[in-house]
Amino acid sequence: MKKAYLIAAGMLEDVDFLESVLRKKEENELLVSVDAGLFVLHRLGIKPNIVLGDFDSVEAEMLRIYEQDPDVLVERHPPEKDASDLELALALCVKTGYRQIYIFGALGARMDHSLSNIYLCCHYIKKGISLYLLDMYNKIYVLKEGRSLYRKEQFGTYVSFYPMQGVVEDFSISGVKYPLSGVRLDKYEQPSFTLSNEILEEKADISFSSGILLVVESRDRRL
Amino acid sequence: MKKAYLIAAGMLEDVDFLESVLRKKEENELLVSVDAGLFVLHRLGIKPNIVLGDFDSVEAEMLRIYEQDPDVLVERHPPEKDASDLELALALCVKTGYRQIYIFGALGARMDHSLSNIYLCCHYIKKGISLYLLDMYNKIYVLKEGRSLYRKEQFGTYVSFYPMQGVVEDFSISGVKYPLSGVRLDKYEQPSFTLSNEILEEKADISFSSGILLVVESRDRRL
Numbered sequence: 159m160k161k162a163y164l165i166a167a168g169m170l171e172d173v174d175f176l177e178s179v180l181r182k183k184e185e186n187e188l189l190v191s192v193d194a195g196l197f198v199l200h201r202l203g204i205k206p207n208i209v210l211g212d213f214d215s216v217e218a219e220m221l222r223i224y225e226q227d228p229d230v231l232v233e234r235h236p237p238e239k240d241a242s243d244l245e246l247a248l249a250l251c252v253k254t255g256y257r258q259i260y261i262f263g264a265l266g267a268r269m270d271h272s273l274s275n276i277y278l279c280c281h282y283i284k285k286g287i288s289l290y291l292l293d294m295y296n297k298i299y300v301l302k303e304g305r306s307l308y309r310k311e312q313f314g315t316y317v318s319f320y321p322m323q324g325v326v327e328d329f330s331i332s333g334v335k336y337p338l339s340g341v342r343l344d345k346y347e348q349p350s351f352t353l354s355n356e357i358l359e360e361k362a363d364i365s366f367s368s369g370i371l372l373v374v375e376s377r378d379r380r381l
Numbered sequence: 382m383k384k385a386y387l388i389a390a391g392m393l394e395d396v397d398f399l400e401s402v403l404r405k406k407e408e409n410e411l412l413v414s415v416d417a418g419l420f421v422l423h424r425l426g427i428k429p430n431i432v433l434g435d436f437d438s439v440e441a442e443m444l445r446i447y448e449q450d451p452d453v454l455v456e457r458h459p460p461e462k463d464a465s466d467l468e469l470a471l472a473l474c475v476k477t478g479y480r481q482i483y484i485f486g487a488l489g490a491r492m493d494h495s496l497s498n499i500y501l502c503c504h505y506i507k508k509g510i511s512l513y514l515l516d517m518y519n520k521i522y523v524l525k526e527g528r529s530l531y532r533k534e535q536f537g538t539y540v541s542f543y544p545m546q547g548v549v550e551d552f553s554i555s556g557v558k559y560p561l562s563g564v565r566l567d568k569y570e571q572p573s574f575t576l577s578n579e580i581l582e583e584k585a586d587i588s589f590s591s592g593i594l595l596v597v598e599s600r601d602r603r604l
Contacts, residue, residue, distance in 0.1 A: 267518040269519045270519075270539065270541035270543075270576055271576070273543060273597070274568075275572070277543070281570065295490040296491065320493075345496075346500055346503045346504055347504065349498070349501040349503075350468065353493055353494070378490075
């Protein structure tokens with residue numbers, strides 16, 4: 159499955175983390191800068207395939223470098239529009255055949271932006287598109303059916319689960335510190351019930367019979 | 382309505398912001414430190430009424446100061462328990478008659494903790510208790526019926542809305558940059574539909590006929 163990487167304009171303090179991921183990106187994977195996300199890539203000297211945005215906060219001079227580069231597609235959108243630049247970038251990835259999309263800069267200081275982007279994951283999974291929201295402390299995605307999470311592929315220390323769009327029924331998880339079998343997840347009734355689990359064995363097997371499951375793999379902040 | 386302030390152990394970089402709020406706290410309002418939240422209050426020299434936690438990350442020496450203070454109630458809980466220290470602190474506030482609870486340190490680097498705390502707001506509003514989650518960039522709370530938001534009381538620049546526990550029907554808002562009348566809010570269908578509105582007039586009137594509405598008042602991060 160071909161991967162695409164979107165670099166959005168949210169809080170991107172963790173440039174080292176972004177760089178470590180992008181240096182492992184393969185040749186046939188797509189890299190898209192979304193609006194001011196271009197700054198970060200420019201600073202890292204990593205060339206995107208597509209540069210998209212309304213560019214109201216991007217210097218004309220920097221933008222010109224990419225407009226003159228025959229390898230780069232520049233997509234300019236008007237500032238006032240119904241969809242966000244990130245949504246337009248996602249639509250472009252989907253149209254060009256990408257089904258696994260890793261998004262940096264989608265989790266930031268403003269919780270309203272972070273929440274909208276989490277709900278975007280739920281919206282896209284129904285079309286068969288998996289979005290992964292990444293920052294230094296979190297890897298966030300949704301599942302519409304059970305799967306195994308492998309410890310060696312895990313991001314961070316903890317794994318937490320939340321039912322989205324109603325409840326998740328018959329949730330089971332094994333191979334973890336707090337195994338569960340056939341429980342109903344209702345985040346409003348028990349807001350921290352499936353918070354901070356830890357994968358102890360080679361893999362954790364997850365199953366559930368209905369609903370959409372939000373997965374947050376996370377690590378603590380070093381103080 | 383008597384207010385309580387809970388200082389939890391999440392990311393509390395914005396100590397200046399916390400201090401500015403607590404210096405305005407009135408005498409009859411309650412201040413509770415939740416576990417390592419005590420560090421921050423201790424550093425600020427602001428004495429809590431109640432010190433609660435399992436204290437596994439609090440120095441015994443610091444804790445002793447509060448244990449020996451006749452004005453401070455110290456509540457120690459075992460580290461392994463069903464509810465989080467924050468939930469235990471909330472239960473204590475509610476039992477002692479507080480219905481408006483301001484929580485600092487509940488929004489942090491780990492999105493799983495932030496999400497659980499947002500769902501906690503939804504859980505408590507059903508009991509008639511309003512929780513406000515605060516950090517430098519966000520003030521988050523839920524409503525179960527319409528009200529007016531006054532521009533002079535607003536936190537930050539933007540106000541965003543999300544339906545919780547299903548959809549919100551007949552949502553209307555006036556006095557803002559993007560007014561709406563009688564629309565259905567479905568965050569999974571339109572994840573950024575009610576993101577980043579701005580109050581333009583003296584007040585914004587909000588109404589809706591069903592559901593629970595999450596409100597995020599926010600400001601951009603200064604870069």
